[in-house]
Structures are given as C-alpha cells and as structure tokens.
C-alpha cells in the first residue's frame with residue numbers, strides 16, 4: 239500500500255540490504271522528496287532500457303514531516319529532526335495516535351513505518367539515508383555517525399564529509415537509527431544536497447541515492463547512470479574531503495539572531511571576523527575556521543556551525 243508517508247518501494251529479485259531514504263524531514267526541503275519520486279520512476283524503466291539491470295535488496299522512500307511539508311514550513315511546533323530521542327519515542331509509542339498531533343504524531347508514524355518495513359522485508363542490514371537541503375547556498379555535504387561504514391559510504395558519495403556532528407546536538411535521525419533501536423545492523427547518513435529551492439539540489443540528491451545504492455551493493459557500477467554523479471564530483475572538487483565540527487552556535491528567539499548577508503557554506507573565516515548580530519551586538523568567530531549552514535530562514539535552533547578540515 240502506498241500511503242502519503244511512502245513515496246515508493248522497489249524490491250529487486252535478489253535479496254540484499256534494505257535502504258530507507260527520507261525526504262522532507264524538514265517540511266521546507268522538497269528536493270529529497272522530489273529526487274525520490276524521480277528515482278522510483280527511473281528504477282521502473284531501467285529494466286526496460288537495460289536488460290542486464292538487476293537490483294539487490296529493497297529501496298523505500300519516505301516523507302519525513304508530512305504536515306510541515308503541506309505548509310512549506312521547516313516544522314509546525316518543534317524541529318522533527320531534533321525529536322529522535324529514545325525516551326521520548328518510547329513514551330509517545332505508548333499513547334494512542336489520536337491523542338498526538340504535529341511533530342509528535344509524525345515521529346511515531348515514522349518509527350512505526352520503518353519498523354513495518356523491517357518486519358516486511360526482514361533485511362540482514364538496514365541503511366538510512368536522510369536527504370536534506372540548507373537555507374544558504376553551496377551546502378553540499380554528508381553528515382555521518384562515528385561508525386566507520388557510515389564515513390566510508392559518505393566519502394563514496396563524492397561530497398565533503400562532516401564528522402563529529404552528533405556530539406552536542408541531540409535527537410537527529412542519525413542518533414536514533416542504529417542497531418539497538420532497529421534490531422538489525424544499521425548504518426545511517428545524512429546528505430545535504432544544496433539550497434532548498436535550487437533545481438540542482440534535486441539532481442545532487444539523485445546522485446547521492448544512486449551512489450549509495452552502488453556502494454551498498456544494490457546496483458552494479460555499470461548499471462548506474464552517472465550524469466548526476468559528475469555534477470557532484472565537479473561541484474565538490476575544491477571542497478574539503480573530510481571536516482570536523484568544532485562549534486555550534488545555538489540560538490533562541492529571544493537572541494534575535496540575524497546572520498549578516500552573503501555568507502556561504504565552506505567559506506573561510508578569520509579569528510575575530512563578525513558574521514552575525516544578535517541582541518548583544520555583533521557575533522564574531524574566535525578562531526580561523528570554515529563556516530557551515532549559516533541560517534537564512536526564520537525557523538532554526540542553530541545560527542551557524544563552524545568546522546575545520548581534517549586529513550583522513
């Protein structure tokens with residue numbers, strides 16, 4: 239059954255890993271959802287145009303925040319991608335869905351939907367690819383867990399890999415989708431494919447899904463159409479291969495935080511450089527670093543992130 243939550247399912251003739259991709263975990267990020275819709279269309283025609291095509295495993299596409307997506311908002315009441323906390327989820331799962339609303343309802347429905355897919359397919363391995371976009375331009379990168387396989391896959395996606403993101407921040411999909419909670423070995427990655435409404439963000443998300451399917455062994459190299467991939471390689475050639483989070487600038491509404499204009503992802507910053515303003519005056523960085531995800535939208539709990547390049 240295809241519900242509003244499920245964008246599509248594609249099951250190969252051979253058994254293999256279950257790959258679940260999320261689009262629109264933030265409602266104002268339509269690119270991942272669009273990429274998944276196109277991916278299922280491409281998978282449907284692939285065996286017709288390529289008789290040697292085979293798929294090992296199963297791909298499932300899911301919408302994250304359905305209600306926020308309908309309103310083109312990041313979220314309604316709270317950021318869904320900060321709610322994936324074990325305790326909270328356990329409590330919510332005990333309650334009747336009719337009592338729940340907004341992000342609480344989305345959260346339990348997602349957990350139930352993922353569990354159902356695992357129950358249906360009984361995979362030996364689960365991969366989660368959470369597709370996002372940023373409010374600022376040129377934000378093309380992959381966020382990993384500390385798991386080596388998560389980092390290896392991320393490197394193979396041909397975009398900068400940002401490590402150390404899970405420290406400090408809480409309740410993202412990367413925190414929750416792991417073996418202890420899923421009952422099956424699980425590897426999770428988040429891919430940021432560019433600015434929210436830029437058409438190429440859709441192409442880059444398609445490239446990330448395709449690369450991911452290739453790396454986990456679901457499709458062969460020769461079967462993968464790499465027009466989109468070239469785009470990613472070209473775009474990321476001057477960006478750091480691996481970087482690490484060094485600082486997160488948390489904000490609340492009371493801070494009246496406002497990023498100064500024209501800052502970009504991966505922009506080099508100098509110690510002392512002023513990049514934003516809030517109720518206390520200018521906000522400066524205290525060390526040489528690179529900027530990530532400067533906030534250029536109303537909703538958000540972080541004003542910006544600072545990273546440094548690491549050799550890996």
Ligand SMILES: [Zn+2]
Nearest residue numbers: 264267370371
């Ligand atoms: Zn997002």
